Amino acid sequence: MAPRTPMGSGRFSGGVLLLWVLLGTRLSPAVAEVEGFGQDARTSPPVAMAMFNQTEQLVEETYTNLTQKCWDIFVEMMSNVTASELCEWKVISRPYSLLQACLEDLADHLRYGYPNALAEQYIFQSHHRYFHNCTLEHQVYFDPPEDVLLAMIIAPICLIPFLVTLVIWRSKDGKAQP
DSSP: OOOOOOOSOHHHHHHHHHHHHHHHHHHHHHHHHHHHHHHOTTSOHHHHHHHHHHHHHHHHHHHHHHHHHHHHHHHHHHTTSOGGGTTOHHHHHHHHHHHHHHHHHHHHHHTOOSSOHHHHHHHHHHHHHHSTTOOOSSOOOOOOOHHHHHHHHHHHHHHHHHHHHHHHHHHTTOOOOO
8 A cells, every 4th residue: 555645734734633632631521421420320310411411512612612713724724815816716625625624523523413503604604705706607507497308308209290291291292393
């Protein structure tokens, strides 16, 4: 197997790694409490549910804080893009893809679920802020609705036997045509 070559800048991956380290140290006491529930027979289920809800809230709060950092990185990268380049996919694909990857990776690491409302909010915000004036230069053609398409297919098929019948009928007249 060929050795894997690193892709992208080390700055972004190092930032995600740093966030993950901070995230791991922040969640470890809550995870230990939840894991301890299965081992301690004296813990009652309502207390365990309260711990689970606190852990869930902690994960949501952590995800909210870390996604803000993803957004900040995206805004910083987009600050290097000129107004005339905002609609060029070659220019904006990297920052846009990194924003999406950051949001998705954080959700995966936290087991938060992706796509989620907060990630969608950041994606919509990026479109509203940066890409709202982008239009297609060339008109995109779409297929017609099925009923129109069916009529366009059947009409010539039905017309052919009628025209053949008309030609045969006119040719049986017997008069020589000049």
